[in-house]
Amino acid sequence: MAKCKAFYQRYKRLVWAAAAAAVLAFPLLFPQESVMTIAVRVLIYMILASGLNIANGYIGLFNIGSAGFMCIGAYAAALLSTRLGMSFVPTLLLSVALTAGVGALLAFPTSRFAGFYFSITTMGFSEIVRLTALNWVSLTRGSNGIHSIPKPSILGFTLQTSTHYYYMILLILLLVLFCIRRILRSRVGRAWLSIRENPDAARSLGVPITLYKSLNFMVMGLILGLGGCLMAYYYRYISPEMFQIDNGHQVLAMVNLGGLGSIAGPLMGAAILSVCMEALRTMAEYRMIVYALIVLAMMWLRPQGIVGATNTVMVQRRMAKPAKKGRQQKVRGGV
Amino acid sequence: MTILESRGLCRYFGGLKAVDQIDMQVQEGEVFGIIGPNGAGKTTFFNVCSGTYTATKGEVWFNGQNITDRRPEEVARIGMARTFQNLKLFSYMTVEENVAVGFHIQTKTNLLDAICHTPRYRRDEAFIKENTADILERLGLSDVRHELAGKLSYGTQRKVEIARAMALRPKLLLLDEPAAGMNPLETQSLMEFVQMLNAQGYTIVVIEHDMKFIMNLCHRILVMNYGKKICEGLPDEIRNNSEVQEAYLGKGLDFMKEGGLFA
Known part of the structure; x- marks a missing residue:
C-alpha cells in the first residue's frame, strides 16, 4: 500500500490523466450494449455509495436504510415524468429536492439516537417508504410498478443508448464528487468530522449538532435520491421490489468494502461489487453466498476497507500494534 | 467584576449528591483553582457550569447572564471554553x-x-x-x-x-486537570503558559491535583470534598486550613495530637 501511495505521489498527474483517458474512452473500446449496461450500473452505484458515505463515513451515523431514499427519488421521478409529463431537468431537480428535504427532516426525530438505535430507525424508515409505495396503489400502481418512463432529453437531445447515459451519469458523478470534496474542506465538513470524532467536544466548541446532522442528512438524501432518480430513468421501469432493504445493504457493503470516510473508497467498492455480481450472474441465487463471503473476508482481513488505508488507518495500525493486528474496533478513513 | 458565579448549585445522581450547595464567585482576570480528593465532585461541578449536565438545584451566572441549563454550544457561544479531564x-x-x-x-x-x-x-x-x-x-x-x-x-x-x-477566544477558560500525565518539566512550562494567558487578560478556572501547580498559580482556591465546599481562600489560607488537611491526609488520632507521635 505504501508503495502504491509513493507511486501515486510521484506520478500524480500521469495517474490522473491515465484514469481520465480510460474513463472517457471506455465506451469507444467496449461499445457493446451488454458491457455498457454494466458500466452505467457501476456509475449509478458509485453515486449511491458516495451519498451513503456522507452519513456513514463523515458524521459517523450508520445509516442502513439507503433504499428508502432511493425509493423516494425514483418514485418522484417516475410519477412527475409519467403523470405530469414534466421534462428531465425539472423532474431531476424536484425529486432531488424532495429527498433532500426528507433527509433533513429525518435528522430531527433521530437526533437523540446513537449507534445501533439510529441504524434500526433508518431501517424502519426504509421499510415504511417501500410499504407506502407498495400499498398506495392509486398513486404508485402498487406491485405492478411504473413502466414506460420517458427517455430523458436535455436541450432537445434525447438519450438513446447506454453510451449516452454513461456520459451523462459520469458528468453527474464528477459534479457530485467535486461538491463533496469542497464541502469536506470547509467549515461544514470540519463540523461533520468533529461530530464523528467526538460529539461532546464538538458541542463544547459551539457546533450545533442537530443542525449539522440535519445538513448532513440533507446532502446524503440529495445524493441518494439523485441515484434513485437516475435508476428510474435508466431502467425506465420501477417497482417497490427494487427498493427492498437488501438493495440498501448492497450500497452499504460497497461503502464498507471500499473504505468509510474517503472519497475514493465508495467508488472502488461500487466498482468491485457490481462487477463481481455481474460476473457471477450465472450462479443465480448462489451468488449471494459469494457476496457475503467477500464482505465477511473484508471485515476480517481489512476492516478499514480497501482505500480506507490512507494515512489515518496506517497510523492507527502502528498505534494498535500490541493488539492483534487488523482487529481494531473503530474504523475510520481519511478525507 | 464577577464573571462566573454559582449560587447554591446542586447536582444529584439519584441519591448521590455529587455537587451539593456550591457557592462560588470567580472574578474577572484571576486564576481560580478548584481542588479536592478524587470523587469530590470537581468535574461534575465543571460540567454543570459549562452546560454538559443540567443542575438539580441552584443557578449559574456568567458575565451577567443566567446560564443555568443552557446547552454547551450556547455556553460556548457567549464566551466560555473548556478542556476535558479525559481528553x-x-x-x-x-x-x-x-x-x-x-x-x-x-x-x-x-x-x-x-x-x-x-x-x-x-x-x-x-x-x-x-x-x-x-x-x-x-x-x-x-x-x-x-x-x-x-x-x-x-x-x-x-x-x-x-x-x-x-480558538474560541473565550472570556473564561475552564481547564480540567491540564497537567495530568505531564512530567514535571512539562508541568512547569504549562504553568508559565497559563500565567502568560492570564497576563493577556484571560480569566481561568483550573482543576488540578498537582499541589505545587495550584499553589503557585492560583490567586484563590476552592476546596471540595464529598460534593460540598470545605473552604475558599488564598493559597496560604488553604495550606493552613485544618479541614483541608483532614480531607487530604485524614484525621489524626487523639493521642497523636496530644503530643504522642508528632511531638
Missing part, C-alpha cells in the same frame, strides 16, 4: 483541523459558500489559517500541525485541547 480530541483529524473547528462560531461559511468558493468562504479560510497558525505558534505546536491528534503524546494532546479551546 476529547478529534483523534483522526490533524492538529490544525482540531484548532480550526474551534473557529466554528467566528466563521459563517455555509454549504453553498463551500461549494462555490464564495468570497465569504475565502475570507473565512484565510482567517482560520492565520489565527490557527498564531495559536499553534504560541503553544509550541507548529511542528506537529499536520500530525493526527490521536498520534501525539499525552502531554502534547493536552496542549492541543487547550489550543482548541483558545
Whole structure:
C-alpha cells in the first residue's frame, strides 16, 4: 500500500490523466450494449455509495436504510415524468429536492439516537417508504410498478443508448464528487468530522449538532435520491421490489468494502461489487453466498476497507500494534 | 467584576449528591483553582457550569447572564471554553483541523459558500489559517500541525485541547486537570503558559491535583470534598486550613495530637 501511495505521489498527474483517458474512452473500446449496461450500473452505484458515505463515513451515523431514499427519488421521478409529463431537468431537480428535504427532516426525530438505535430507525424508515409505495396503489400502481418512463432529453437531445447515459451519469458523478470534496474542506465538513470524532467536544466548541446532522442528512438524501432518480430513468421501469432493504445493504457493503470516510473508497467498492455480481450472474441465487463471503473476508482481513488505508488507518495500525493486528474496533478513513 | 458565579448549585445522581450547595464567585482576570480528593465532585461541578449536565438545584451566572441549563454550544457561544479531564480530541483529524473547528462560531461559511468558493468562504479560510497558525505558534505546536491528534503524546494532546479551546477566544477558560500525565518539566512550562494567558487578560478556572501547580498559580482556591465546599481562600489560607488537611491526609488520632507521635 505504501508503495502504491509513493507511486501515486510521484506520478500524480500521469495517474490522473491515465484514469481520465480510460474513463472517457471506455465506451469507444467496449461499445457493446451488454458491457455498457454494466458500466452505467457501476456509475449509478458509485453515486449511491458516495451519498451513503456522507452519513456513514463523515458524521459517523450508520445509516442502513439507503433504499428508502432511493425509493423516494425514483418514485418522484417516475410519477412527475409519467403523470405530469414534466421534462428531465425539472423532474431531476424536484425529486432531488424532495429527498433532500426528507433527509433533513429525518435528522430531527433521530437526533437523540446513537449507534445501533439510529441504524434500526433508518431501517424502519426504509421499510415504511417501500410499504407506502407498495400499498398506495392509486398513486404508485402498487406491485405492478411504473413502466414506460420517458427517455430523458436535455436541450432537445434525447438519450438513446447506454453510451449516452454513461456520459451523462459520469458528468453527474464528477459534479457530485467535486461538491463533496469542497464541502469536506470547509467549515461544514470540519463540523461533520468533529461530530464523528467526538460529539461532546464538538458541542463544547459551539457546533450545533442537530443542525449539522440535519445538513448532513440533507446532502446524503440529495445524493441518494439523485441515484434513485437516475435508476428510474435508466431502467425506465420501477417497482417497490427494487427498493427492498437488501438493495440498501448492497450500497452499504460497497461503502464498507471500499473504505468509510474517503472519497475514493465508495467508488472502488461500487466498482468491485457490481462487477463481481455481474460476473457471477450465472450462479443465480448462489451468488449471494459469494457476496457475503467477500464482505465477511473484508471485515476480517481489512476492516478499514480497501482505500480506507490512507494515512489515518496506517497510523492507527502502528498505534494498535500490541493488539492483534487488523482487529481494531473503530474504523475510520481519511478525507 | 464577577464573571462566573454559582449560587447554591446542586447536582444529584439519584441519591448521590455529587455537587451539593456550591457557592462560588470567580472574578474577572484571576486564576481560580478548584481542588479536592478524587470523587469530590470537581468535574461534575465543571460540567454543570459549562452546560454538559443540567443542575438539580441552584443557578449559574456568567458575565451577567443566567446560564443555568443552557446547552454547551450556547455556553460556548457567549464566551466560555473548556478542556476535558479525559481528553476529547478529534483523534483522526490533524492538529490544525482540531484548532480550526474551534473557529466554528467566528466563521459563517455555509454549504453553498463551500461549494462555490464564495468570497465569504475565502475570507473565512484565510482567517482560520492565520489565527490557527498564531495559536499553534504560541503553544509550541507548529511542528506537529499536520500530525493526527490521536498520534501525539499525552502531554502534547493536552496542549492541543487547550489550543482548541483558545480558538474560541473565550472570556473564561475552564481547564480540567491540564497537567495530568505531564512530567514535571512539562508541568512547569504549562504553568508559565497559563500565567502568560492570564497576563493577556484571560480569566481561568483550573482543576488540578498537582499541589505545587495550584499553589503557585492560583490567586484563590476552592476546596471540595464529598460534593460540598470545605473552604475558599488564598493559597496560604488553604495550606493552613485544618479541614483541608483532614480531607487530604485524614484525621489524626487523639493521642497523636496530644503530643504522642508528632511531638
